[in-house]
Structures are given as C-alpha cells and as structure tokens.
Amino acid sequence: MNEFSARHAQEHIDNEMVIIEVNLDDCSGETLSYTMDRLFAAGANDVYYTSIYMKKNRPAYKLSILSDKAKQPLLEEIIFRETSSFGLRYYPVSCHRLGREFYRAETAYGEVSVKIGIYQEAPIKFSPEYEDCKKAAEQHNVPLQNVYDDAKLVAMKHYKA
Amino acid sequence: MNEFSARHAQEHIDNEMVIIEVNLDDCSGETLSYTMDRLFAAGANDVYYTSIYMKKNRPAYKLSILSDKAKQPLLEEIIFRETSSFGLRYYPVSCHRLGREFYRAETAYGEVSVKIGIYQEAPIKFSPEYEDCKKAAEQHNVPLQNVYDDAKLVAMKHYKA
Amino acid sequence: MNEFSARHAQEHIDNEMVIIEVNLDDCSGETLSYTMDRLFAAGANDVYYTSIYMKKNRPAYKLSILSDKAKQPLLEEIIFRETSSFGLRYYPVSCHRLGREFYRAETAYGEVSVKIGIYQEAPIKFSPEYEDCKKAAEQHNVPLQNVYDDAKLVAMKHYKA
Amino acid sequence: MNEFSARHAQEHIDNEMVIIEVNLDDCSGETLSYTMDRLFAAGANDVYYTSIYMKKNRPAYKLSILSDKAKQPLLEEIIFRETSSFGLRYYPVSCHRLGREFYRAETAYGEVSVKIGIYQEAPIKFSPEYEDCKKAAEQHNVPLQNVYDDAKLVAMKHYKA
C-alpha cells in the first residue's frame, strides 16, 4: 500500500498535494460508490462525498479527492469517464502527517495490529486496525469495541503512553 | 391553494394524515427535484429530502411526504412511476396547525401580504409572504431582509403583538 | 436472500413492519459501519444513518432500521451490544412493495441480471444489478454507466415498456 | 434530573412516548439553539435537528423531539412561541431502555462517574460522564480520550465485564 511507504514513516510536511473537487447532481449512489473505489485503486490518498444543495432544488454530492499532484491526470480521467461531470476544480494543499509505525498487540482475542502515530518523536496515537478487530470480534463473538479497547490498551502499555 | 381552505382557518388537530417515506440510492438530483414538483402538484402537504448513508457505501436521499390519507394512492403512483423505488413505507401522524389569517401590510416598499398564526386565540406569528417580499426587494433594489423586517413590523403593530 | 422470497414476488402491502431508531453521539464511523453489517446479516430489511445535531454541540448519527417485527428482538440485541446506546425507540409502519421478477439481459458486455418492478400488473421499473454491471465494466474497461444503460435498454425492449 | 428517576433504573419498555416533528425553513441557527435549550429545560427526553431539502430551493432543518405524552402540550407551546412554525406533527413511539446505574471509577486522573447499562441483568455498557472527563482532562492537561479510556477500563474491571 502506497500510504505507508518509506517517506511516510517519519513525521513530515508534504507540499505536493492537491484537492480535486466536483459537484455532481445527476449521479446515482451506485455510481458514486463505484467511482470512489476506482479512485482509491488509482492511488488517491483520500476520497469523500459531501451532501450539498445546488440550484433548481437539486440535492447533490460534492466529490473531494486528496492526491499528490503526479496522479492528478489519471484521477481526472476516471472522474470524466465515470461521473456526469463536465468540469472539475482543484487547488494545492499541504499535508502534515505524523510518523507511523505498527505494533502487533497480543490481546485476549488474538493478535491485532495497531497503528502508532508519532508526533515530535513521541507516540501519541494508538489506532487498532479495523480488519483485525473485526475478524477477532467475529471469531470470539464479542462486540467490536471490546477488541478495539483491548488492543489499544495493550499497545499503550507497551509504549508506556 | 388547498393549504388555506376553510378547515385550516381555525387552529385544529388533524388525525387523518400520513407520512410516506422511501430511500433512493439511484436517482439523480434532477429526478428528485422533478418528483418533488409532481408530488406538490398532486396535493402533498409537504415534501422534503434528507441525505442518508446506505449500505455498500452509497450516498442516498430519503424522500418524505406529508399528506392526508385520501391522497396517498395518487402520491404512491407518482413515486413508483418517477423514482427508482421498488417499495415504500408509511405510518399515520397527527398534525396540530395554528389558525391562519392574512393581513395586507403597507410597507415602505409597497403592499406585502403577511400570514398570521393564531395560537389559542392570540396572534403569535407574523410571516411575510416570500413572493411579495422578493418582488418589492427587486423593484426597490433593497435587500430582501429589509422588506421582510418592515412587513413583519407593520403587521405586528396592527395586531399590537 | 430473504428479500426476494415468494411473498415478495407479488405486489403487496406488509403491515407487520417496524422502524427502530437510535441516536448515537459516541460511536466511531468504524463501529457504525460494522453495526450496519451485523444488522443486515441478522435479517434487517434496510439500515441507514442520518447525520443529526444533538445537544452540547455534538455531531451525531441516527441509526434507522426497517425490519419485520419478528426479528426486532435480535436486532435490538445487536444494537445494545455493538453501539453506545442506552435506549432505542420504535414504531410500526406498513410497506407497499412492487412485484418483482428478474430478467437476464444479453448486453454488449455480457449477461446482466435486471430486476423488474411490477406495479398493478405492469412492468414499470428496470434496475440492472450492481454487481453484474461492475464486473462487466471492469472486464470490458468501460464506464459503469454504459453497462447499466445498455442492460436497462435490453430489458425494456424485452418487456416492450 | 428526570432522566434517571426510579422507573429508569430498571430495563423497561415505555409505551407512552411521542415524537414531535416540525420542518423549519425560516429560523436562524441562534433560534434553533435557543429553542433546543428551552425544550430540554421543559422536560423533553431528547431534541435534535436534521438538515433537510425543502421546496423552492430552501435549505432547512427538521426539529425532532422525543417526549412522554404528558409533556407534549408544554413542548408544543414552546415550539409555537419560539420558532417560525405554523404547524407540527406527532406520532406515538415505544422506548426500550437499558437498566442504569452509576459507578465512581478511581482513575489516574481522579474520580470519574461511569454510567452502566444493564441488559437482561448483565452490565454491557460503560459510559464515563462527559463533564467529569472534561474536568479531569483540563486539570491534568491530558487528552480527553485518555481520561475516558481509563475510566471505562476501571469500571469494566470492577464489573468483570
């Protein structure tokens, strides 16, 4: 996964990012979902929709994409091919990202990977991976939240946070 | 307009109302707007959309219609013909409506109709009609809010509210 | 799939349905997504979220479930175990559902299943199945919408709609 | 606080509840916030707003109130006096509430009250009180989440959940 490449392991500022946006008033929910999948597959860092109010009483959605500039042409092609859009807009943004590392937490429900966020050399964020928590919750027939809480606790103890 | 027929002039409870709802994940904004127009034309008391989150990552809209029960079959036909819906749901509601009367307010920008709401015999609501305010604002080239405020003030003085 | 059992093949009114709702101001998006999956797996007819504004400046989500009454206890247990809810509410609703049948449409991109909605004996809705369209679009490297439009056209011609 | 009176200590079904709703397209955000405060002060069990799309291109909010039926007249008066509404609607709902008790958790940041939810005799929910967490977080200059996690953990250990 590109998201956790080497340059992402350290806390850093990335000035080569762009937000691409487009307002869509004649796409179905199925098309919106499919387009999101295509954009992630093509390397978008983040993709999300916001419900908006457009002219002529039309409920609509704004599609927003966070990407590095190098991938912009490919993402634009997907937008133009898959959605109803006749135009899009974009503007440069900077990203400040925490350093990241992963810890395998031994929980009461098995091993769960926890993503650690490093801010100014200190571990401050402990985010158990969803897919691991889900699998463990289903196997042990316990609420997802129990697995999540336990994994976070184990990781925090390890880091003495 | 059916909304201000005789039975609506007095404050009352109406127990013969129904809410009809349907979740739409594959309708365009244009279809949603057109359907709203058709439903109002067919006698719906109110029609509105709410943005919702459906399964499989699909942004969608819930269509809600407030209607008296007698008109339900006609409105259902419009829903089934115009939208992508394969099913809808409904449940009875009661409506408590204020008494209503209209006052022609002489404002600095011409005459504006003001709708008065009567609660337990007392006038408590003063709502200038949008179309009148809009016309006056455009003619006199003043902000809409100025016309609105003035019409409300004139009506309140008349009723000594 | 329970949704297309025999009793759903004909247009009908179902008076044994219920809407269950709960406001959630301290659940993460991951928990909301997981809970939706669990509720569908347990037989809910529909599950959706609505963004709401609660007291103390708290952005929150309302969870809504459409279910037949027989499954209500099982769904309530999932809500209480998985979410942060200390209470939920429910009220009876009726559902009006179109008759349904399926047609295998031969499109330029292969076979696609189309769901047909029958209203008062007449076919009025032609909804290509998303998973079929997606697979065909990816195989032929064409926009999803092209497959969808073609499948709908083929089905409509077959039914002379 | 009425919410935790004796009848709420045990898990129960309450069939004497009502949802009151009103669509507001000409109220300011300040009025909406003020009205919510008034409704809670008058005994509403819950009050929330939903953003909706009304006719004539008007962004609007739906006000929803959950209340027991005995308080409905008082709440309706507040709605009619404070908002722009000329009418409201309501329908009966049933509420299923968990049993509730409170535990004083000794955390690393001082005592924090935790609300326990009892489902079919078993404690399944552990919800630290926001105001206690906030105070402790500010005093110890730690993230709110740390206090919250710790209080929950202490309470769960006490109940061996």
Add this chain to the structure above:
Amino acid sequence: MNEFSARHAQEHIDNEMVIIEVNLDDCSGETLSYTMDRLFAAGANDVYYTSIYMKKNRPAYKLSILSDKAKQPLLEEIIFRETSSFGLRYYPVSCHRLGREFYRAETAYGEVSVKIGIYQEAPIKFSPEYEDCKKAAEQHNVPLQNVYDDAKLVAMKHYKA
C-alpha cells in the same frame, strides 16, 4: 448564457477562478434561496450550500461560490447586502472543463437538446437538457426518466459512442 461562450467550446484549463465561502448561522432558508438566485444572476459559475455544525450548538450553512476573479467584487457586494455575513474568505482554484457541443436528438417524445462533453477530442458525455425533458415528459405523460434515457440513447448512436 455566459457559461457556453466561445472559450468554453474547447476543453481547457482556466486558472483565473476563485472560490468564495461564508458560514451563515443566522439566515433563513428563504434568504439563502434568494441569495443564490441573485448570485447566479450576477454571473457566478456555481453556487451551493453545505450544512455545517458551528459553535454554541448552531446548525448553519456554508455558502460556496465558484466564480472568475473579475466578478468577485460584485458577488461580494451581494453577499454582504443580502446575508448576515460580517466576513468572507476566498482562495484561487483552477478549473478543467470538457469541450462542449449540443445535439438536437429526435426522440419518441419530440426533440430534446443533448449537451455533449468532449474529452481529449472524443465525445464521452451525453447529458439531455432538463427543461426539454421535463416539457416532453409532461406533454406525453411519461416518466421523466424515459425521455432522458431515450434522448441519451439517440445522441450516443449519432456519435457512435
């Protein structure tokens, strides 16, 4: 209409655009709708509202305007005169727009204009004009979607897309 002037006929990048935004927590829905009309009339390329959560528990709307920079002063004046805003913000954006042409499609319901989007010399978008579709649907008493689908099909055949 300025939107389809000569410079818009060809696919192009426009670097002279700006987004203007303002958060509004004390405007009514009527004012929001009126302001949108005024902004479009003054030459805004796009205007839309987003529901947001502001401080002090205030539901609010964000107004967003896409405009070329030359029209910014005029649009700002409308915002300051018509809304409750004491300040607004703006930032430059670039727009990538498809080439556009129009085709008169002979449908089973009469002539309907279809807007064609040209991406890298190829026609890839076929968008029937709403007003034409609406008129035809009302005249022939058929669902809007039927007219829309037919017009799109005719145009696509013409372009052999």
Add this chain to the structure above:
Amino acid sequence: MNEFSARHAQEHIDNEMVIIEVNLDDCSGETLSYTMDRLFAAGANDVYYTSIYMKKNRPAYKLSILSDKAKQPLLEEIIFRETSSFGLRYYPVSCHRLGREFYRAETAYGEVSVKIGIYQEAPIKFSPEYEDCKKAAEQHNVPLQNVYDDAKLVAMKHYKA
C-alpha cells in the same frame, strides 16, 4: 476577545489566514465538541464540522478551522492530541471583513448590544448579540425573536439605515 481588536474595526482584507482540515472517522461526538472548545480557546477564528461519506461505508466528520497562520502550530498540536487524526491538510485563504462597531440599543426589554457591519463606509448590518437577547427574553418571558427584532429595529433607526 481577539476577534474585535483594533485591526478589525476597519473594513479590510487579511491575506495571512489559513484553513486547516482533517477528516475524522473514529471520533465520538463528545470528542468533536471538546476539540472545538479547545480550538476556540487557543485562538481559532472559526471552527466547524461537516458530515461526510468516507470509504468502507463510514459516516464521518470533516473538521475545518479558520485561523491566522501564526496560530497554526498550536492548533495542529490540539488536533493531533485530541482527535484520532494521523494527518491534516491546509491551504492559504484571504479574508474580507466588514468594519465593526457596537451600539447599545434601548429596547422594550432592556439594553441589548448590537454589532454593526460597515461596508464601504456605510452601516449595512445590524446583528443583536445573542447572549444579551437570551437574557432579556428569559427575564421578560417573551420569545427570543421579539427581543432580536426590537434591538435590530432600534439600531437601524439610530443609524437611519
């Protein structure tokens, strides 16, 4: 309060502002509310949330902060410490703010402060202060809107607007 310092008394353009944004899919409503309070306390000019649709069917909120650039590091620290964020983005914006002054309006319900907006030397906005209106409404047991309308009227007369 920094918002009404000397440099804000005159209408002006401020080019040293920044928007900071972060998408949050695993924060509770309580954390979102607490974080907003912390950000305002640390000097943010505006803070608001928008409901968005993220991948994997996750309802989420976007946090947006308007700030001058000098305060950005402090605000980023609060975001990283209080929320679940592993990264944030930002981009420069310019702000156009009206001149501001305050007027003490003698209303039928006591003195109410009214904020006046000055656009190109002319007073065009009259915004009664919420806290004053609220206090007066509660003391005199009248709707908030009555106090608000009266204060605005008195101020407008004073300025002959």
